[in-house]
Amino acid sequence: MRAERRPRRKRMKTHAATVIGGEFKGKAIEIPSISTTRSSKAILRESLFNTLQFELIGKPFVEVFAGSGSVAIEALSRGASKAWCIEKNREVYEILRDNVERIAPGRIETVWGDSFEEFDRIYRRLEEMKERAYFYFDPPFSIREGMEEIYEKTLGLLEKIRPQHCELAIVEHMSSVDLPDRIGSLSLEKKRRFGKSTLSYFRPAEPDEA
Structure with a gap:
């Protein structure tokens, strides 16, 4: 008797972006085409990495609400030593993992789970490594249903750093x-x-500001 085939799960729609500069320049990144996640606009990413310039070289990078992982991949392309990406949506996470395995296998650790629950675990890793990292927070817009307290909760994560x-x-x-x-x-x-959209940059306060 012929075995019944299981129906193949339909992959969510995506569109393409590219890495702007560095080691992986020009490589394609799949971006999920859904309303619950978004990729940072190219102009925004370009401004971000023009601002950081060579600061990233040899430093860890954490993308807290990763989506496709476009920002962490760009950071690694610009010289970051290692990166972590946290993504809650299972289907988006699969796209994130595919992007990482195709572009930078073994160099970005992907974490499937709630950013507010998984952040502490990654932060403990940085404490053990005695590393100073770059953190990127791109929480879902608070106007979305169920996200009204997203910024308040994100500030709670920032307070832990x-x-x-x-x-x-x-x-x-x-x-x-x-x-x-x-x-x-x-x-x-x-x-x-x-x-x-706006990018706000925070650095550790100087001793006289503490």
């Missing part, structure tokens, strides 16, 4: 949202607005 483990924390957020100038031991350095 200690100066000895942080070079810089960048938050991509709605331009209509004003983040505090001080979050825990981090101090707002500058903002860059791109239409509806």
Whole structure:
């Protein structure tokens, strides 16, 4: 008797982006075409990495709400030593993992789970490594159903970051949202607005600011 074939799960729709610069320049990144996740716009990513320039070389990078992993992949392409990506949506996570395995196998650790639950585990790894890392937060927009407290919860994660483990924390957020100038031991350095999205850069506060 012929075995019955299991129906193949339909893969979610994607569109393509490319790595802007560095080692993987021009390589294609699959971006999920769904409303619950989004990839940072190319112009925004380009501004981010123009700002960071060579700071990333040899430093760990953590993309907390990863989606496709486009920012972490770009960071690794620009010289980051290692990266972590956290993604909650299972289908998006599969796309993230495919991107990593195709572009940078073995160099980015992907984590499937809730960013608010998994962040502590990755942070403990950085503590053990005694490393100062770059953190990128791109939480889902708070206007989405069930996400009303997303920024408040994200600020809670930022408050956990200690100066000895942080070079810089960048938050991509709605331009209509004003983040505090001080979050825990981090101090707002500058903002860059791109239409509806803004990048806010936080560095560990100087001793006289503490």
